[in-house]
Amino acid sequence: MASLASSKPHPHLLDQVLVEDNSFSKTLILNRPKQLNALSHQMVSRLLELFLACEKDPNVKLLLLKGNGRAFCAGGDVAAVVRDIREAHWKSGADFFRKEFTLNYIMATYTKPQVSILDGIVMGGGAGASMHGRFRVATENSVFAMPETALGLFPDVGASYYLSRLPGFFGEYVGLTGARLDGAEMLLCGLATHLVPSAKLPLLEEALVNLDSSDPARISAIIDEYSERPYLKGKSAYHRLDVIDKCFSLRTVEAILSALEKEAVNITEDWFSAAIQSLKKASPTSLKISLKSIREGRLQGVGQCLVREYRMVCHVMQGKLSKDFFEGCRAILLDKDKNPKWEPSQLDLISDAVVEEYFSKVDDEEWEELKLPALFNLPGHAIAKL
Numbered sequence: 001m002a003s004l005a006s007s008k009p010h011p012h013l014l015d016q017v018l019v020e021d022n023s024f025s026k027t028l029i030l031n032r033p034k035q036l037n038a039l040s041h042q043m044v045s046r047l048l049e050l051f052l053a054c055e056k057d058p059n060v061k062l063l064l065l066k067g068n069g070r071a072f073c074a075g076g077d078v079a080a081v082v083r084d085i086r087e088a089h090w091k092s093g094a095d096f097f098r099k100e101f102t103l104n105y106i107m108a109t110y111t112k113p114q115v116s117i118l119d120g121i122v123m124g125g126g127a128g129a130s131m132h133g134r135f136r137v138a139t140e141n142s143v144f145a146m147p148e149t150a151l152g153l154f155p156d157v158g159a160s161y162y163l164s165r166l167p168g169f170f171g172e173y174v175g176l177t178g179a180r181l182d183g184a185e186m187l188l189c190g191l192a193t194h195l196v197p198s199a200k201l202p203l204l205e206e207a208l209v210n211l212d213s214s215d216p217a218r219i220s221a222i223i224d225e226y227s228e229r230p231y232l233k234g235k236s237a238y239h240r241l242d243v244i245d246k247c248f249s250l251r252t253v254e255a256i257l258s259a260l261e262k263e264a265v266n267i268t269e270d271w272f273s274a275a276i277q278s279l280k281k282a283s284p285t286s287l288k289i290s291l292k293s294i295r296e297g298r299l300q301g302v303g304q305c306l307v308r309e310y311r312m313v314c315h316v317m318q319g320k321l322s323k324d325f326f327e328g329c330r331a332i333l334l335d336k337d338k339n340p341k342w343e344p345s346q347l348d349l350i351s352d353a354v355v356e357e358y359f360s361k362v363d364d365e366e367w368e369e370l371k372l373p374a375l376f377n378l379p380g381h382a383i384a385k386l
Contacts, residue, residue, distance in 0.1 A: 017046045018068070022209035024061045026054055030129075033069030038077040039125045044099045047129070051106050061214045063110075064205065065130065066117040070141070073126025076100060078151065082329045085317060091366070093317040094310075097156070098370060100125060101306045104158045105372050108132035108302045109382040113219050115208060118142045118186075119198050128157025131191060132302065134216060134381070137223060138183035138192035139201065147178035149282035152328030152340065154290040156313055160297030161305040161385070166190055168241055169248035175294050176253070176287055177278040179271065184230035185238050193220075200226040216381075237271040253279070253287045254347050283324040283340070284347045289358045296359075301386040303372050310370035314362045321357055 020027040028050055030037035054060040067073055076096070085093040107114060107129070114133030122130060123145045130136055138144075146155040146163070155163060155175040163171030166189050173179060186192035196204055204226040211222060232238055247259040260276050279287065289312060297305045316325045324342050331340035344350050361369070375382075 016040060016043045017050065019050065024059070024212045025064060025209050026050070026060055027064040027066065027205070027209065030065070030067040030073050033067075033071070035077065036071035036074035036121055037067040037069065037126070038074050039100065039129065040077045040080060041096050041099070044076075044096065044103055048099060048103045048106065051103065051110065055106075055111060060112065061212060062113045062115060062208065062219060064115050064117065064208060065133070067120060067126075069120070071121035071126070072116070072118045072142075073123075073129055074121045075124030075126055075147075076128075076157075078153070078329060079333045081317075082326060082334075085326075090314075090317040090319065094314050094367075097310060097313045097317075100128065100157060101310050101370055102372065104128045104132050105303060105306055108158065108161075108385050109375050109378055110134070111377070111379055111382070112214050113216055115219065115223070117201060117205070118144075118183075118192065119201060123147060124155075125157050127159065127162075127191075131162045132158055135194065135219060135223060136186075136192045137194045137196050137201075137204070138186045139196055139198040140183055141198055142181075142183035142186055142192070144181040144186050144191055145178050146175050149176060149286040149290055150178050150278070150328065151332055152283040152286055152322070152324030152326070152342070153316060154286050154293055154309075154312060156309045158302055158306050158309065160293040160309060161300070161302045162191070164294050164297035168245040170238075170241060170244055172248040172256075172291065172294055173237070173244045173275065175290055176248070176256070176282070177275045178282070179237065179275060179278070182233070182236075184232050185236055187230045188232065188238055194223045194227045195230050196223065196226045197228055235269055235271065237269075237275075240267070240269075240272075243267065243272075253284075253291055256291075257347075283322075283328060283342045284344060285322045285324050285342070285350055285354075286328075287347065288350050288355045292355055292359070303386055306372065307370045308359060311361065312358045314367065315358045318362060318364070321354060 018029040018031045081093045081096050115135040116130035116133050117137050119139045120141050121143050148155050163175045183195050187195045207222050250256045257279050315321050327340045
């Protein structure tokens with residue numbers, strides 16, 4: 001991955017984000033289909049460049065973002081980040097997240113509507129590249145997840161902002177367990193704004209690119225024409241928000257797990273046992289910092305969330321407080337033995353004081369806080385997020 005100071009992108013790197021110029025809009029296509037469009041450093045830089053340029057271009061009324069192949073985007077390319085840190089320094093990993101979080105902020109406060117077509121996998125950094133935008137179109141192929149706790153990371157890319165705003169404590173459930181949601185569940189909980197059958201996407205895209213307007217009401221009305229009502233599967237966790245709220249509203253991860261195990265006597269559904277298994281397999285440190293992050297996110301604007309998450313991710317990259325992220329990447333992404341050895345290995349071995357340290361400034365004289373761009377003339381919907 002190039003450093004932030006790298007010169008012009010190499011021509012083949014431009015191919016990682018394809019651009020279609022339409023009469024009144026631009027379509028940006030994430031184009032690493034073999035890697036499920038995982039975001040490389042170059043892709044994040046290119047998207048940032050494109051979003052900033054389109055903001056200033058009066059001929060661009062809206063932006064469409066989609067993925068090539070069977071994924072919208074499976075996340076940030078963390079395997080490359082780890083490789084980079086091993087070869088250079090943890091700050092090269094921090095650089096990637098600094099750019100990515102800045103992109104998330106630009107999307108969250110964008111003055112023009114962003115329509116993301118989530119026809120396939122949308123996970124981690126892929127959620128960050130879409131959830132902050134105005135319109136999020138799911139299909140029957142959508143699979144949403146924030147799987148970071150299984151990797152020794154935490155739901156970042158502003159997830160503590162958008163997960164904390166889901167109904168009840170559904171965000172804590174999704175963020176801690178890495179549960180996978182389908183298009184109907186995404187729509188009902190608010191992660192998606194529309195549900196459109198994939199067969200109708202070409203017609204929808206054609207209608208959108210020919211619209212000479214940035215008016216969200218007109219855009220929404222067009223997407224509505226192609227939308228369908230969600231069908232919630234009988235075995236969906238969303239039917240049991242009562243149980244999710246009862247357990248995931250508790251103050252600590254230990255209390256949540258204990259409450260889930262008590263409920264397990266009466267609940268035999270697959271999603272429920274999967275939730276317990278996921279919590280038991282995840283990094284205990286990740287679970288604790290993730291819960292605190294989502295709780296803090298409930299009371300913070302999107303910018304504050306990203307600044308705090310940047311502190312947290314720098315502590316993770318630095319590896320002084322825990323090396324779980326490197327172990328998780330080894331076990332899940334590199335060696336693929338799926339058997340990470342977490343350290344500490346149990347929830348009760350992690351003190352509140354250690355958890356607090358993730359939320360403090362990084363002790364390194366070259367380290368800087370995330371500095372988000374100053375924004376002017378924001379529309380009402382963007383101001384509301386701050």
